[in-house]
Amino acid sequence: MSNAATFDTRTETAIPVESPLAYSYRRSGAPQAGGPSRLQLRERAMLGHLILRGGAIVLDEAVRDVLGLNLPGQPQTLVQDASGERSIQWLSPDEWLVIVPGGEEFPLETKLREQLGSAHFAISDVSGGQTLIELSGEAARELLMKTVVYDVHPSHFPVGKGVTTVFAKATTILRRPSEDRWELVIRRSFADYCYRWLLDAGAEFGINVQQ
Amino acid sequence: MSQSKQQVYRLNTGGRIDRSRTLSFTFNGQRYQGHPGDTLASALLANGIDIVNRSFKYSRPRGIVAAGAEEPNAIVQLGSSEAAQVPNVRATQQALYDGLTASSTNGWPNVQRDLMGLFGKLGGQFMPPGFYYKTFMAPASMWLTYEKYIRKAAGLGRSPMEADPDNYDHFNQHCDVLVVGAGAAGLAAALAAARSGARVMVADEQEEMGGSLLASRETLEGKPADQWVARVLDELASCENVTLLPRTTANGYHDHNFVTLHERRTEHLGDTAPVENGHRQVRARLHRVRAGQVILSTGTHERPLVYAGNDVPGNLLAGAVSTYIRRYGVAPGRKLVLSTSNDYGYRAALDWKEAGCKVVAIVDAREVPAGDWVDAARAQGIKIITGCAVIEAKGSNRVTAARVAKIDIEAFKVTGPVQELACDTIASSGGYSPVIHLASHTGARPTWRDDILGFVPGLVKGVQACGGANGCYALGDVLAEGVEAGIKAAAAMGHAVQTVTLPSAERLQQGPAVALFQVPHEKPTLRGPKQFVDLQNDVTAAGIELATREGFESIEHIKRYTAMGFGTDQGKLGNINGMAIAARCLNRSIPEVGTTVFRPNYTPVTFGAIVGRHCRDLFDPERYTALHQWHVERGAEFEDVGQWKRPWYYPQKVNGKTETMHEAVARECLAVREKVGILDASTLGKIDIQGPDAREFLARIYTNKWEKLAVGKCRYGLMCKDDGMVTDDGVTSCLAENHFLMTTTTGGAAAILEWLELWHQTEWPELDVYFSSVTDHWATMTITGPEARKLLAEISDLDLDRDSFKFMDWRSGNVAGVPARVYRISFTGELTFEINVQANYAMHVWQTLFKHGEKYGLTPYGTETMHVLRAEKGFIIVGQETDGSVTPEDLGMQWAIGYDKPYSWIGKRALTRSDTKRENRKQLVGLRPKDPKVILEEGAQIVFDPNHAIPMPMVGHVTSSYYSPILDSGFALAVVKGGHQKLGETVYLPMADGQTFEAEIVSTIFYDPKGERQNV
Amino acid sequence: MFYIYCPYCGEHREEEEFHPKGQAHLERPKEPEACSDEEWGDYLFFRDNPRGVHHEMWVHAVGCRKFFNVTRHTVSYEILETYKMGEQPSITADSQSQAREGAAVSQQEGVRA
Structure with missing residues (x-):
C-alpha cells in the first residue's frame, strides 16, 4: 500500500446532492426545442472521476487487472469498456482520467492502491470537482467549433480521441466516445458559465436539454 | 421625404441585376430605387448621385471612384434605427436591400452645402500636412476643445447609442488549404485543391464569387466567363471537403498561417438580422482559421492617375467604369474621357461605347499604343490622343471637362498646348497594384517589379500568391497559376491532385505600359491645383512633396507626417502613387524610398464580430462555489476575486432599511467575535x-x-x-x-x-x-467564533475535545451525515473549524449548519468581514500586504523561515543579498490613527516629516485599512521604511485634499495578541 | 497566434493552450550559497534578447501541463523546433548561420491542419 490517505467522500445515507449544474438548471432552465432538434445536451452527473498519475509501465497492469481496460499509452486516446460506462483517457504522459459510475470510484481507488503496492503513483478523487456533459445531434460539431479551439473535424477527431483544450474563456476535456456523441468534462466552478455558453451558442440549432 | 427618383443612369440591358424587382432605399433622407444585385454604390450611381461625401480634411465634395474594397470616398453610416447604426461601411461593398437607410459619414451639416467647404476652398494654404500637429498642439490645455470640433467636422462615423440587438460569434476553423479571393486564380486553385480531397476553404469578400470574371469582356471556352464560374462553383459546392464563404473578407493574416475571416451573414438582408424559428440569426461571424497552406488570390487594385482635380465627382477608375456597366447595368455618366498609361484601361472605353454612351476621347500617355484592345477602340471609331494625359479635371460638384496636354514623363513637364474636352466622366488607369495587404501583415517585405510597375507580395512559409496578386494579369496565365498553386498547396498537405483541365482563354496582344503615376501640370505641384493621392485622408501630391522638403525621406515617416494610407483606407489606392511621388521628389527609385506595409484589418470589422459571443453575461467566466445559490438567495453582495464571485457581505433589512456595507460588516465582525460566523471558503x-x-x-x-x-x-x-x-x-x-x-x-x-x-x-x-x-472537488465551510465547537458538536460524530482535536490539527468524520475532513485552523483568531466535504454534498451540510446554528447566532459573513478580522490579527493577504517586493522578513515572519534547512530552498539565497538584508527596507507594521474615527486610505503614502518641503520623501504606504468594530477604531497595516524599529513613533499621511492624518506605528496584532481565543 | 507542436502530445496545438515561460536552459546554480550576489543576480534577472534564433520554455497549460522548449526565430516568429525538457536543441544560432549558406528553406513547406 502506498502511504497515502484514502477517503470515501460518499455516504450510503440518502442525502440530497447537487450536481455542478443544479444551480444552472434553476437559473437558466433546460430549454426544449418545439420541433425537431439538431442538438441535444445531457449532463451525466454524479459519476466517479479519478485522476491517475504515474508511469505507464507502472500503472498498465494494475489498470488492466482492476478496471479491465488497457491503459491508453498513446496521446489523446480514450478507452472505454463495452458498456461505455467506464473509461480511461490519456491526459499527459503520466496522467489519466478515469470515469466510472458514481460510487465505484472509492473501491476502484482502494483496489488500485492495493495492486500497485509501493510503486510511485498518485490517485486523486475529483468526483465533486467536475461533471460530464454529453452533446449529440447533427449540429454538435458546429457548436463545438464555436466553443473550442481544437480541430473537431472527423478526419482529425475520430471516435476514441480525447483532448484537454480551451472552451471559450475556460477549459474543458473534450472526448468523442462514439460516432454521434461528444463528451465535455467541465470543472464545477466553471460549469454555469459553460452551460450558459452552450445554451447561447446552441440556440440557433434549437438546443434541447435532457434532464 | 420626397418622391422616389428615377434611375436615370440605369442601362436597359446587361448586368447581374434583377430588373423585375425594385428595392427602395434612403440616402441622406432621400428615397431612391434600385434592384436586387445592386450594391449601394451602383444604385447611387444609377440614380445619378454625384456627391456621396465630404472629404476628411478639406471638406471637398466627393463621388464614387471604385467598385470594391478600395473605394475611398463612399463611406457611409448605415442603419434605420439607433441600435442598428454601423459606421464606415463602403457603399461599394454593401448589397442593396429593401429599406436600406444610409447617410454620408462626413459632411457637417450636410454634404450638398458644407460649412467646412469654405475652409476647404481656402484650405491649400491653411492646412498643409502636419497641420493638426502644428496648429493645435499649443496650448495643451486647449486640445480637448480643438479635438471636439476637429472630430465633429471630420466626421469619422459614429457608434450606436443603443444596445445592438444582433448576435455574433466566432468559428474556430482548421483546413489544409485556405483560398483568399474567388476570382479566376482563386477558383482555379480551389478546384485543383478540392479535387485532391484536401480540406479547402474559399473566402471571397463580394456578394458573388467570381471576381472580375463576373464582369469580364473576355471569354472562356468561347463562352462568357461567368458560365465557367457557375460550373466551378457548382462543383465546389458539391464537395464535402470544401467550405465556400461568400461575403467573407480575410482581414488579418497572423503568425503561422492564422487568418481571420469576417463573414457578413445577414448584412445583405437588412440592418438587423432576421429571426428564424424564434432565434435571431447570427449577423456576422469571425472565422479564426488555422490553415496548413494559404493561397492569396486577392487580385489587384487599379491604380488611378494623379492629376489636378482628380477628386471631383465623375473621376473614376477605368476598371470601376467597366464593372458598373457590365455587372450592375449602370453607366456612371454620359460623356467619357479615358486617361490611361496601358492597354487595360481601353476596356472601359469599349464597354462605355457598347453601353450606348459617348466616348469623347481616349488619352493615352504612350506615343505609339498598340494591342488588340487599342485596335478594337480604333475599329469602333473612338478618338485616341497619344503622348498625352488628362492634366486636370474641371468642375466642382461634377466633372465638366478634361484638360488634356502633351506631357514628358521623364522631365515631368507639360510640353504642349492644353485642350479642353467637355465631358462628365473621366476614367483613369495607371496600371495595377497587386493586393498584397494580407501578405504584408505577416511581416514579409514585398518586392518591387519594374516589369509590372508594382509590388508583389513577400511570402512566409506555407503561403503562395497567384494571379493578379502575384502580378500576373493575362487570363490564361492567371488560371494556370491558380491551378499550379492549388496543386502545390494540396501536395504540401499530403494530398495528390488529379489533373485539372484549364478552360481555354483568349490570347490577347498587349502593348507595354508606361510608368506614369503623377501627371505633370503647367504649374509646379506646390502651386498648382490639388492633385490627390489619398482621397480618404486628403493627402495631396503637394503634401508629399512638402514632406520631403521638410526632411522626411523614409516612406514610413512621410506616411505618418501626411497621414497617407491611414485609418480604414490602408493605402489601397494611394500608397504606390505616394511612393512614386516621394521617389521623384527625392530623385530615387521607388524601392529605394522603401516598401509599403499594410496593417490589419484590410477593411473595417465591426466590434460585434470581434467580440463574438464574449459579451454581456458571457464576457468572462464567473466561477461559482457549490453554495452560490444560497448566497444569491440570502441577498449577498458579491466581490470579484479573480474569476470567482465571492460573497462580499450580506446586507440585512433592519426596520425596512437595507444595511450599508459598513453596518453589515460591523454586525458580521461582532457575530464572529462574540458568537459564531460562517464563511464559504471553497475558492481557496x-x-x-x-x-x-x-x-x-x-x-x-x-x-x-x-x-x-x-x-x-x-x-x-x-x-x-x-x-x-x-x-x-x-x-x-x-x-x-x-x-x-x-x-x-x-x-x-x-x-x-x-x-x-x-x-x-x-x-x-x-x-x-x-x-x-482538487480545488473544485471540495467545498469548504469555515465556522468560526466562540460557539463554533458547540454548533459542530450538534451535527458531527467527531471528538471535538480541545485536547484531542487541537489547534492546527485535522480530523475526518461525519458532518451532517456527510464524510468530511475538518481542519482546526484559523484566519480570524477565533476558535475555527474548516469543514471540507465533497462539493455535491455542500448545500446539504451548509443548510444543516444553519438549521442548528440559529440558536447560536450563526451569521454568514463575506470577504470584507474576513479581511477585517484577519487584519485585526495581523494576518497578511498575499497581493495586499505584498506586491512582489516584500520578503518574509519585511513581513516580520522570521518564524516562518528555515534558514538551517539542508536544501537551499526557493528564495533562500536571495534573502542574504545586501539589498534584502538592509535595515531600512519597507517593513510591515500596524498603524493606529491618532483620531480613532479616521479610516486611513489604502495606498496612502506615509512621511516622517509633514513639514518637509515638497517633494516630501515618502517612506511607505498603507496596505490594508478598516474600521474595527471590536476596537471601535480605525486601524491599518502598512509598510514603512525601517518600521520594525519604529514602534511607538508617529508618522504622517498627507492626503490629496490637503488634510494630513497622524498615526502611531504599533504591532500588527491589534486583537488578542497572545492568540488565546483560537486555542480554546 | 502561434501554432505550437507539443512534443508530449505529439501534435500542433493553438497558442491559447500554452503559456510562455521565458528563456530556456536556465539552470539553477547547484550551490546557491556559493554564488556571489552578482552571480545570483545574473541567474535571477538577466536574460538574452537575441535577434534571430532563441530558445524559450513554454508550458502546455491547457493540455498536458508539461513544460518543454521551443526554438523560435524572433524576427520571423517561425518555430524551428520544439523539444522535451532535458533535451538539447538541434537548431541553434550557429547551426542556422551555417545552414543559411546551404539551400533556402522551401517556401511550400507548411504546417498541417
Whole structure:
C-alpha cells in the first residue's frame, strides 16, 4: 500500500446532492426545442472521476487487472469498456482520467492502491470537482467549433480521441466516445458559465436539454 | 421625404441585376430605387448621385471612384434605427436591400452645402500636412476643445447609442488549404485543391464569387466567363471537403498561417438580422482559421492617375467604369474621357461605347499604343490622343471637362498646348497594384517589379500568391497559376491532385505600359491645383512633396507626417502613387524610398464580430462555489476575486432599511467575535500532493520546515520566488506520510500548481511526487467564533475535545451525515473549524449548519468581514500586504523561515543579498490613527516629516485599512521604511485634499495578541 | 497566434493552450550559497534578447501541463523546433548561420491542419 490517505467522500445515507449544474438548471432552465432538434445536451452527473498519475509501465497492469481496460499509452486516446460506462483517457504522459459510475470510484481507488503496492503513483478523487456533459445531434460539431479551439473535424477527431483544450474563456476535456456523441468534462466552478455558453451558442440549432 | 427618383443612369440591358424587382432605399433622407444585385454604390450611381461625401480634411465634395474594397470616398453610416447604426461601411461593398437607410459619414451639416467647404476652398494654404500637429498642439490645455470640433467636422462615423440587438460569434476553423479571393486564380486553385480531397476553404469578400470574371469582356471556352464560374462553383459546392464563404473578407493574416475571416451573414438582408424559428440569426461571424497552406488570390487594385482635380465627382477608375456597366447595368455618366498609361484601361472605353454612351476621347500617355484592345477602340471609331494625359479635371460638384496636354514623363513637364474636352466622366488607369495587404501583415517585405510597375507580395512559409496578386494579369496565365498553386498547396498537405483541365482563354496582344503615376501640370505641384493621392485622408501630391522638403525621406515617416494610407483606407489606392511621388521628389527609385506595409484589418470589422459571443453575461467566466445559490438567495453582495464571485457581505433589512456595507460588516465582525460566523471558503486553491518525496518537495518550495509535520497536523506555509519575495501562502496538511493537501490563495491556485510543476519538471525530476488540483472537488465551510465547537458538536460524530482535536490539527468524520475532513485552523483568531466535504454534498451540510446554528447566532459573513478580522490579527493577504517586493522578513515572519534547512530552498539565497538584508527596507507594521474615527486610505503614502518641503520623501504606504468594530477604531497595516524599529513613533499621511492624518506605528496584532481565543 | 507542436502530445496545438515561460536552459546554480550576489543576480534577472534564433520554455497549460522548449526565430516568429525538457536543441544560432549558406528553406513547406 502506498502511504497515502484514502477517503470515501460518499455516504450510503440518502442525502440530497447537487450536481455542478443544479444551480444552472434553476437559473437558466433546460430549454426544449418545439420541433425537431439538431442538438441535444445531457449532463451525466454524479459519476466517479479519478485522476491517475504515474508511469505507464507502472500503472498498465494494475489498470488492466482492476478496471479491465488497457491503459491508453498513446496521446489523446480514450478507452472505454463495452458498456461505455467506464473509461480511461490519456491526459499527459503520466496522467489519466478515469470515469466510472458514481460510487465505484472509492473501491476502484482502494483496489488500485492495493495492486500497485509501493510503486510511485498518485490517485486523486475529483468526483465533486467536475461533471460530464454529453452533446449529440447533427449540429454538435458546429457548436463545438464555436466553443473550442481544437480541430473537431472527423478526419482529425475520430471516435476514441480525447483532448484537454480551451472552451471559450475556460477549459474543458473534450472526448468523442462514439460516432454521434461528444463528451465535455467541465470543472464545477466553471460549469454555469459553460452551460450558459452552450445554451447561447446552441440556440440557433434549437438546443434541447435532457434532464 | 420626397418622391422616389428615377434611375436615370440605369442601362436597359446587361448586368447581374434583377430588373423585375425594385428595392427602395434612403440616402441622406432621400428615397431612391434600385434592384436586387445592386450594391449601394451602383444604385447611387444609377440614380445619378454625384456627391456621396465630404472629404476628411478639406471638406471637398466627393463621388464614387471604385467598385470594391478600395473605394475611398463612399463611406457611409448605415442603419434605420439607433441600435442598428454601423459606421464606415463602403457603399461599394454593401448589397442593396429593401429599406436600406444610409447617410454620408462626413459632411457637417450636410454634404450638398458644407460649412467646412469654405475652409476647404481656402484650405491649400491653411492646412498643409502636419497641420493638426502644428496648429493645435499649443496650448495643451486647449486640445480637448480643438479635438471636439476637429472630430465633429471630420466626421469619422459614429457608434450606436443603443444596445445592438444582433448576435455574433466566432468559428474556430482548421483546413489544409485556405483560398483568399474567388476570382479566376482563386477558383482555379480551389478546384485543383478540392479535387485532391484536401480540406479547402474559399473566402471571397463580394456578394458573388467570381471576381472580375463576373464582369469580364473576355471569354472562356468561347463562352462568357461567368458560365465557367457557375460550373466551378457548382462543383465546389458539391464537395464535402470544401467550405465556400461568400461575403467573407480575410482581414488579418497572423503568425503561422492564422487568418481571420469576417463573414457578413445577414448584412445583405437588412440592418438587423432576421429571426428564424424564434432565434435571431447570427449577423456576422469571425472565422479564426488555422490553415496548413494559404493561397492569396486577392487580385489587384487599379491604380488611378494623379492629376489636378482628380477628386471631383465623375473621376473614376477605368476598371470601376467597366464593372458598373457590365455587372450592375449602370453607366456612371454620359460623356467619357479615358486617361490611361496601358492597354487595360481601353476596356472601359469599349464597354462605355457598347453601353450606348459617348466616348469623347481616349488619352493615352504612350506615343505609339498598340494591342488588340487599342485596335478594337480604333475599329469602333473612338478618338485616341497619344503622348498625352488628362492634366486636370474641371468642375466642382461634377466633372465638366478634361484638360488634356502633351506631357514628358521623364522631365515631368507639360510640353504642349492644353485642350479642353467637355465631358462628365473621366476614367483613369495607371496600371495595377497587386493586393498584397494580407501578405504584408505577416511581416514579409514585398518586392518591387519594374516589369509590372508594382509590388508583389513577400511570402512566409506555407503561403503562395497567384494571379493578379502575384502580378500576373493575362487570363490564361492567371488560371494556370491558380491551378499550379492549388496543386502545390494540396501536395504540401499530403494530398495528390488529379489533373485539372484549364478552360481555354483568349490570347490577347498587349502593348507595354508606361510608368506614369503623377501627371505633370503647367504649374509646379506646390502651386498648382490639388492633385490627390489619398482621397480618404486628403493627402495631396503637394503634401508629399512638402514632406520631403521638410526632411522626411523614409516612406514610413512621410506616411505618418501626411497621414497617407491611414485609418480604414490602408493605402489601397494611394500608397504606390505616394511612393512614386516621394521617389521623384527625392530623385530615387521607388524601392529605394522603401516598401509599403499594410496593417490589419484590410477593411473595417465591426466590434460585434470581434467580440463574438464574449459579451454581456458571457464576457468572462464567473466561477461559482457549490453554495452560490444560497448566497444569491440570502441577498449577498458579491466581490470579484479573480474569476470567482465571492460573497462580499450580506446586507440585512433592519426596520425596512437595507444595511450599508459598513453596518453589515460591523454586525458580521461582532457575530464572529462574540458568537459564531460562517464563511464559504471553497475558492481557496487546493492541491493534492502525493509521493515519497512530497515532504522534501515542500521543504524546497516553502520557506519554513516540514520534516516534522506529523500525520493529522496542519502548518502555515510561506512561499517565495527565487528572488526572495513572497508569492503565496496557505495551510498545508499532512494527510499521510506521503500525502499532503496544500491550500493556496484563491487567486494563486492555478499559478501555484504550475509553479510546483515547473520546479518538479525542470529542476527536480528526481523527486517522486505528483500534484493534482482538487480545488473544485471540495467545498469548504469555515465556522468560526466562540460557539463554533458547540454548533459542530450538534451535527458531527467527531471528538471535538480541545485536547484531542487541537489547534492546527485535522480530523475526518461525519458532518451532517456527510464524510468530511475538518481542519482546526484559523484566519480570524477565533476558535475555527474548516469543514471540507465533497462539493455535491455542500448545500446539504451548509443548510444543516444553519438549521442548528440559529440558536447560536450563526451569521454568514463575506470577504470584507474576513479581511477585517484577519487584519485585526495581523494576518497578511498575499497581493495586499505584498506586491512582489516584500520578503518574509519585511513581513516580520522570521518564524516562518528555515534558514538551517539542508536544501537551499526557493528564495533562500536571495534573502542574504545586501539589498534584502538592509535595515531600512519597507517593513510591515500596524498603524493606529491618532483620531480613532479616521479610516486611513489604502495606498496612502506615509512621511516622517509633514513639514518637509515638497517633494516630501515618502517612506511607505498603507496596505490594508478598516474600521474595527471590536476596537471601535480605525486601524491599518502598512509598510514603512525601517518600521520594525519604529514602534511607538508617529508618522504622517498627507492626503490629496490637503488634510494630513497622524498615526502611531504599533504591532500588527491589534486583537488578542497572545492568540488565546483560537486555542480554546 | 502561434501554432505550437507539443512534443508530449505529439501534435500542433493553438497558442491559447500554452503559456510562455521565458528563456530556456536556465539552470539553477547547484550551490546557491556559493554564488556571489552578482552571480545570483545574473541567474535571477538577466536574460538574452537575441535577434534571430532563441530558445524559450513554454508550458502546455491547457493540455498536458508539461513544460518543454521551443526554438523560435524572433524576427520571423517561425518555430524551428520544439523539444522535451532535458533535451538539447538541434537548431541553434550557429547551426542556422551555417545552414543559411546551404539551400533556402522551401517556401511550400507548411504546417498541417
